[in-house]
Amino acid sequence: MTAISDAFLNIPYKYWSLVTLVIQNSTLVIVMRYTRIGPKEDWYSTATAVFMAELIKLVLSLWFAIRTQIAEKNKFNAYDLYSDVFAADAWKLMIPAALYTIQNNLQYIAVTFLDAATFQVTYQLKILTTALFSVLMLKRTLSGMKWISLVILTIGVALVSVPSGHKDDDKVSSKDKGLEQFVGLGAVSVACVLSGIAGVYFEKVLKEKKDKKPSVWVRNIQLSFFSLFPALVLGVWWKDGDLISSRGFFFGYSPVVWSVILCQAIGGLIVAMVVKYADNILKGFATSISIILSFIASVILFAFPVTLVFLAGCVLVLVATYMYSQPDVPKDYVSLAGQLQMDTFKEDESGERVKAEMRPV
Numbered sequence: 585m586t587a588i589s590d591a592f593l594n595i596p597y598k599y600w601s602l603v604t605l606v607i608q609n610s611t612l613v614i615v616m617r618y619t620r621i622g623p624k625e626d627w628y629s630t631a632t633a634v635f636m637a638e639l640i641k642l643v644l645s646l647w648f649a650i651r652t653q654i655a656e657k658n659k660f661n662a663y664d665l666y667s668d669v670f671a672a673d674a675w676k677l678m679i680p681a682a683l684y685t686i687q688n689n690l691q692y693i694a695v696t697f698l699d700a701a702t703f704q705v706t707y708q709l710k711i712l713t714t715a716l717f718s719v720l721m722l723k724r725t726l727s728g729m730k731w732i733s734l735v736i737l738t739i740g741v742a743l744v745s746v747p748s749g750h751k752d753d754d755k756v757s758s759k760d761k762g763l764e765q766f767v768g769l770g771a772v773s774v775a776c777v778l779s780g781i782a783g784v785y786f787e788k789v790l791k792e793k794k795d796k797k798p799s800v801w802v803r804n805i806q807l808s809f810f811s812l813f814p815a816l817v818l819g820v821w822w823k824d825g826d827l828i829s830s831r832g833f834f835f836g837y838s839p840v841v842w843s844v845i846l847c848q849a850i851g852g853l854i855v856a857m858v859v860k861y862a863d864n865i866l867k868g869f870a871t872s873i874s875i876i877l878s879f880i881a882s883v884i885l886f887a888f889p890v891t892l893v894f895l896a897g898c899v900l901v902l903v904a905t906y907m908y909s910q911p912d913v914p915k916d917y918v919s920l921a922g923q924l925q926m927d928t929f930k931e932d933e934s935g936e937r938v939k940a941e942m943r944p945v
Contacts (some may be wrong), residue, residue: 591701600664601843601858602858602869602870604858605854605858605870606874606877608847608851608872609704609871610873610874610878611843612844612851613695613700613778613874614700616691616692616695616742616842616844617700617703617882617886619838619840619841619844620695622751624870626836627653627836628841629824629831629833630692630693630824630836631819631828631912632820633692633713633844633848634685634688634689634692634815634819634848634931635816635819635820635882636845637688637845637849638685638808638812638849641849642808642812644811644849645804649799649801649805650665652799652801659900665802667797669709669809670692673789673792676789677786677810677866678806678810679782679785680786680807681806681808681810681811681814682811683778683781683785683809684778684779684811685811685815685818685819686778686814686818687775687778689818690772690775691707692893693768694771694775695770696768697765697768697771698772699882699886699888700878700882700888701879701882701888702727702894703883704874704875705740705741705744705875705879705880705898705901705935706741706772706776707775708871708875709737709738709776709906710776710780711734711737711904712738712776713780713781714731714780715734715780717781717783717784717907718784721784722787722788723853724853729907729910730908730912733904734904736904737899737900737908739897739900740896740899740900740901740904741901742893742897743894743896745769745897746894746899747761749883763928786807790868792801792877804852804853807852808852819834819874834903848920858870871905872902872905875902879898883940896918
């Protein structure tokens with residue numbers, strides 16, 4: 585019976601979540617980049633794409649929340665769901681919702697000026713920012729291994745960011761190309777900072793002690809609902825208002841653009857599934873596979889120039905991601921191991937150290 589509840593088609597849910605996360609991470613970056621390499625006059629509004637992604641995510645989260653309530657109570661009560669979503673502490677989700685909305689807009693800017701491989705690798709700086717803000721905001725202590733992995737990660741991203749010197753088809757001057765890369769790297773850097781702040785703040789809200797903790801679907805409803813307002817005001821009205829009024833809300837939309845929006849919408853739901861069924865090691869493994877797939881796709885689809893410097897940086901990021909995802913050795917275990925090692929030797933009657941029988945403390 586346990587296998588049935590923890591698996592689908594005899595495959596554990598944690599591996600399903602791993603595969604789904606890899607596909608979503610890789611596909612989103614590649615397809616998003618693909619939609620931004622055509623003629624600029626045919627581009628769709630990224631602000632409307634962000635808004636539609638949050639709207640779809642809200643609908644999907646509502647559906648899952650309703651299904652969960654029916655499964656637990658054998659009925660659906662709209663008032664109970666409304667009370668859960670708009671609880672007294674719901675306003676706290678406004679902050680990460682606004683930050684995530686700005687971050688999603690910055691992702692589009694970054695992927696417009698950076699190739700898929702460079703974006704995917706540099707975006708792993710969110711590991712660094714999340715770790716730093718967890719130390720500052722949650723007073724979390726990182727092990728020496730994690731600090732080393734963060735240093736390696738920073739070096740790897742720095743190498744990936746080095747211009748390749750690749751000569752394009754002369755449509756874009758080297759000066760313009762350098763400016764585009766600067767804007768792209770700036771956008772992805774700010775996005776990583778916002779991701780770190782939002783993620784740690786969201787974790788802090790989740791860990792608050794309360795009598796009744798909302799389900800992960802209720803939290804997703806709150807995030808999506810509060811994200812609609814900054815997406816609409818800051819993005820649709822302020823950022824792309826003139827463009828949308830002259831061209832229309834859905835100008836430039838195609839099946840490929842809709843696939844980007846859908847992929848971004850289900851991203852938050854996939855993360856919720858991974859958090860529930862997988863662990864940090866699997867998440868790190870999924871991230872590494874996504875980087876590799878994005879790199880291969882960039883070479884095949886976008887003629888990405890492969891350099892030794894980029895490969896070295898990519899390898900360092902992969903190593904750092906793997907190292908950071910490893911669980912820390914418990915302090916009690918380290919203390920016990922040290923005590924056992926100390927007890928391994930004792931002094932005989934002559935004062936010499938001789939091997940003794942190892943015994944537990």
